[in-house]
Each structure stands twice: as C-alpha cells, then as structure tokens.
Amino acid sequence: MHPTDWSAVRLTLELATIVTALLLLIGTPVAWWLARTPSRLKGVIGAVVALPLVLPPTVLGFYMLVAMGPRGPIGRLTESLGLGLLPFTFSGLVVTSVIYSMPFVVQPLQNAFTAIGQRPFEAAATLRAGPWDTFFTVAIPLARPGFISAAILGFAHTVGEFGVVLMIGGNIPGKTRVVSVQIYDHVEAMEYTQAHWLAGGMVLFAFLVLFALYTLESGRRET
Amino acid sequence: MFRSSILLAVLLTVSSLTPAETVQVAVAANFAAPMDALAPVFERATRHKAAVSTGATGKFYTQIQNGAPFEVLLSADDATPARLEAEGFAVPGARFTYAVGKLVLWSAKPGVVDKDGKVLKKGGFAHLALANPKTAPYGAAAVEVLVRLGLFKTLEPKFVQGENIAQTQQFVATGNADLGFVALSQVQKDGKLTGGSVWRVPTNLYTPIRQDAALLSKGKDNLAAKALLDFLRSNQAKTVIKSYGYDF
Numbered sequence: 001m002h003p004t005d006w007s008a009v010r011l012t013l014e015l016a017t018i019v020t021a022l023l024l025l026i027g028t029p030v031a032w033w034l035a036r037t038p039s040r041l042k043g044v045i046g047a048v049v050a051l052p053l054v055l056p057p058t059v060l061g062f063y064m065l066v067a068m069g070p071r072g073p074i075g076r077l078t079e080s081l082g083l084g085l086l087p088f089t090f091s092g093l094v095v096t097s098v099i100y101s102m103p104f105v106v107q108p109l110q111n112a113f114t115a116i117g118q119r120p121f122e123a124a125a126t127l128r129a130g131p132w133d134t135f136f137t138v139a140i141p142l143a144r145p146g147f148i149s150a151a152i153l154g155f156a157h158t159v160g161e162f163g164v165v166l167m168i169g170g171n172i173p174g175k176t177r178v179v180s181v182q183i184y185d186h187v188e189a190m191e192y193t194q195a196h197w198l199a200g201g202m203v204l205f206a207f208l209v210l211f212a213l214y215t216l217e218s219g220r221r222e223t
Numbered sequence: 224m225f226r227s228s229i230l231l232a233v234l235l236t237v238s239s240l241t242p243a244e245t246v247q248v249a250v251a252a253n254f255a256a257p258m259d260a261l262a263p264v265f266e267r268a269t270r271h272k273a274a275v276s277t278g279a280t281g282k283f284y285t286q287i288q289n290g291a292p293f294e295v296l297l298s299a300d301d302a303t304p305a306r307l308e309a310e311g312f313a314v315p316g317a318r319f320t321y322a323v324g325k326l327v328l329w330s331a332k333p334g335v336v337d338k339d340g341k342v343l344k345k346g347g348f349a350h351l352a353l354a355n356p357k358t359a360p361y362g363a364a365a366v367e368v369l370v371r372l373g374l375f376k377t378l379e380p381k382f383v384q385g386e387n388i389a390q391t392q393q394f395v396a397t398g399n400a401d402l403g404f405v406a407l408s409q410v411q412k413d414g415k416l417t418g419g420s421v422w423r424v425p426t427n428l429y430t431p432i433r434q435d436a437a438l439l440s441k442g443k444d445n446l447a448a449k450a451l452l453d454f455l456r457s458n459q460a461k462t463v464i465k466s467y468g469y470d471f
Contacts, residue, residue, distance in 0.1 A: 065399060066397055068399070069397040069398045069399045070398040070399070071398055084349070085399060087399040088394075088399065088400070168399075170350070170352070170383030170385075170394065171355065171386070172383060184386075185355065185357065185358070187285060188279065188281040188282050188285065188355075188357070189281065189358055190281075190284070190285065
C-alpha cells in the first residue's frame with residue numbers, strides 16, 4: 001500500500017477512537033435518561049437521537065456544511081470562540097461523526113439500562129446507596145454488555161462513514177481524507193489495485209466487528 | 224442563423240416522422256447549468272427526451288466501463304471520450320468538441336478576488352477550493368495555473384478538494400472556502416457574473432479545456448442520441464452554450 005493509504009488508515013482509526021470515547025461520554029447520560037424517564041419529552045428526544053439512522057448522509061452533510069459555515073449558527077459560535085470554522089478540519093469530522101453515530105451508541109445502552117429492571121435499584125435503595133453510587137456500582141456493571149456493543153457499533157459506524165465526510169471534509173490528506181474517501185478516489189482515478197487493498201480490508205474489518213458482536217450476543221443469551 | 228433554422232426545420236421534419244425516443248446523457252458537472260437550459264429546447268425541437276445525469280467525468284468513465292446505461296457522454300475533457308472510443312465503449316468517429324471550458328478563480332464575496340488574481344500571491348485566506356485534480360479536468364487545470372505561477376508549493380496546504388466541480392463551487396458558495404477555482408459556466412449566466420468576485424484566468428496559463436461529446440456504444444441505434452449530438456452542433460445550441468462563457 002501507498003503511504004497515503006496508510007495515512008488514511010491511521011486517520012480513520014484516530015477519528016473512530018476519539019468519536020467512540022466522546023459518544024460513550026455523551027451517549028451514556030442520554031441513554032440513561034431515555035431508559036428511566038417518565039417524561040413526555042422522551043419520545044421527542046428519542047426521535048431526534050435516532051434521526052441519523054433514517055436520514056441520508058447528504059441531508060446531514062448539507063446542513064452541517066451550512067450550519068458550520070461562516071453564516072451558520074455553529075460557524076458564528078466557533079468563530080466568536082476563536083476556534084475558526086469547522087468544515088475541512090479534523091475537529092469538524094469529529095463533531096459530525098458524533099452526531100451521525102449517536103444512535104448506534106445510545107440505542108444499545110438504552111436497551112441495556114431498560115433490561116436491568118427496577119429490582120436491583122430498589123435493592124440498592126434499601127441499602128441506602130445514593131443515585132451516583134447506584135449508577136456507578138449497579139447500573140454500569142449490569143449494563144456492561146450494552147457498553148461493549150455500543151462501543152463496537154459506534155467505532156465501526158464511524159469507520160464506515162462516507163457521505164457526510166465527503167461533503168464537509170474537503171479531502172485533505174492527513175486531516176480529512178479517511179479510508180472511505182481514499183477508496184472512492186482510487187476508484188475514480190481507476191487505481192483499482194490500491195482500491196482493492198483498502199476495500200478488501202474494510203470488508204474484512206466489518207466482518208470481524210459484526211462477528212465479534214454476534215458471538216458476544218449469543219454468549220450472553222446462553223448464560 | 225439561416226443555416227441553423229434550416230437545420231432546425233430538418234430536425235423538426237425528421238422528428239415528426241419518427242417516434243420520439245429518450246436519450247440517457249451523462250453530463251460533466253460544469254455543464255449542468257447549460258444542459259438544464261438546453262434540454263427543453265432540444266425536447267421542443269426534436270420531440271425526443273433527454274434524461275440527464277450530472278457528475279464527475281472520472282466517475283462516469285468507471286460507470287460506463289462497467290455497463291452504465293448512458294448513451295451520450297458530455298465529458299469535461301477530451302481524453303475520456305478518446306479513451307472510451309479506444310476501448311470500444313464509444314462509437315468511432317462520432318467525437319467532437321461541444322465546448323471549450325474556461326477556468327476562473329471565484330469568491331462568493333465581492334472584493335475578495337481581484338481581476339488580476341493577485342489575491343493568490345497576497346494570501347490572507349484559509350482555504351482554496353479546487354476540484355480533485357486526479358479526476359476532474361478543471362482541478363487539473365487549476366493545478367497547472369498554480370504551478371505556472373510558482374504558487375503550488377505555498378498554496379497546497381490550503382487546498383480543499385471537491386469531488387467534482389459542482390461540489391467545489393458549493394464549498395465556496397457556502398463561504399466555507401474563501402475562494403476557489405471553478406468553471407466560468409458556474410458563475411456566469413447570460414454573459415454576466417451571478418455574484419461575488421472573479422478572476423478570469425488567462426487562457427495561456429493552462430491547457431485548453433476541450434470538452435468532447437461521445438456517442439456511446441449503448442446509444443448507437445438511438446435516434447434521440449444522434450439528434451442530441453446534432454442539436455449540440457446547431458447555432459441555436461451554440462448561442463446558449465456561449466452565454467455561459469464557453470468557447471468553441
């Protein structure tokens with residue numbers, strides 16, 4: 001493989017790692033709230049989080065490009081904070097990927113939290129555990145398989161992202177040219193051999209991820 | 224004018240005798256706006272229909288090689304139609320130049336780009352947009368200009384690449400890139416600049432962007448395909464094409 005291919009692979013892994021970490025940080029409270037709230041807002045927030053599942057990447061890409069541009073609300077905010085504009089930057093990809101992969105993290109976590117049920121929390125309450133204590137010593141350990149699924153899916157989905165990155169990335173080597181964009185470039189330039197290396201690698205990666213996930217799931221069901 | 228009206232009359236007569244057909248046309252992104260203007264005129268004149276797909280020439284090439292149902296290709300260069308012909312995907316001898324494209328440096332804001340392009344040397348911008356030079360002829364022409372001006376090395380870190388020339392324009396139009404190299408046809412209509420500021424790059428700074436049309440093998444028996452190629456050569460079509468800033 002060409003050095004630019006390796007640079008794309010490195011960049012993609014870096015992006016997916018940062019995005020997964022952020023998603024677990026942001027997604028956990030959201031999923032916790034969604035799983036336990038009696039609020040009527042639950043439906044609205046749940047729907048907003050799930051939107052990227054059904055919207056084409058072009059919609060998100062288009063709105064992110066406009067919103068993060070110099071005339072958009074996010075663009076004005078980042079400029080007034082002295083951060084500059086987000087399109088064509090690595091941070092821009094991170095922000096967009098977090099939004100785009102959010103449902104893949106929130107939904108497994110929400111399911112895991114829901115599956116715990118009321119009883120462990122009642123038990124914790126009788127032992128006079130505070131809400132934070134309960135969350136960290138009861139909820140998180142019991143939802144562990146959910147966290148693993150969420151992390152794997154969030155990571156894999158970020159690696160597999162293409163349309164949004166193409167629309168806001170600007171194809172800059174080492175900064176926004178991720179593997180999926182690099183493959184697209186190779187195919188367009190008729191460099192099929194290079195395309196095969198990366199594309200074949202992606203198929204293998206996706207298979208291994210899903211295989212791990214399903215093995216994990218069935219293992220959980222048997223125990 | 225006289226000749227074009229004869230041609231039109233012939234086209235009309237021929238079309239009234241033959242059933243209308245549809246031609247699938249792959250159109251280079253820079254020619255999207257003129258094609259939008261030309262398609263209804265073509266349909267009225269010949270009663271044939273044109274189903275237009277726009278995109279990057281390089282992508283169309285790959286798709287055509289892999290069996291895409293296109294019958295006519297309006298390429299952004301002359302190399303792609305020639306290659307398709309050599310590889311047996313286009314009808315030999317049917318190629319011709321339907322337009323010669325012009326490159327401009329454009330900003331969506333007035334006053335950013337001066338009429339001599341000195342802004343490139345002066346700097347003071349964060350991003351310079353251009354189409355992917357590996358696959359888009361206008362991107363390759365932009366690189367050629369920068370190399371000739373001795374600015375390629377300095378400006379390369381500021382490059383943001385659009386997948387095709389339409390996406391490049393979108394980067395500049397949304398203000399995310401301060402300026403960028405696009406096709407004159409994208410920022411000019413009826414001979415006037417549609418907005419922002421522009422440097423018309425002198426044509427001696429880059430190899431002429433000859434845009435060739437090809438009759439693809441899938442369209443060799445399609446009357447609408449032939450009619451469209453004839454129509455593009457008519458004076459009526461040429462007037463429209465010229466109003467978008469192309470030469471011949």
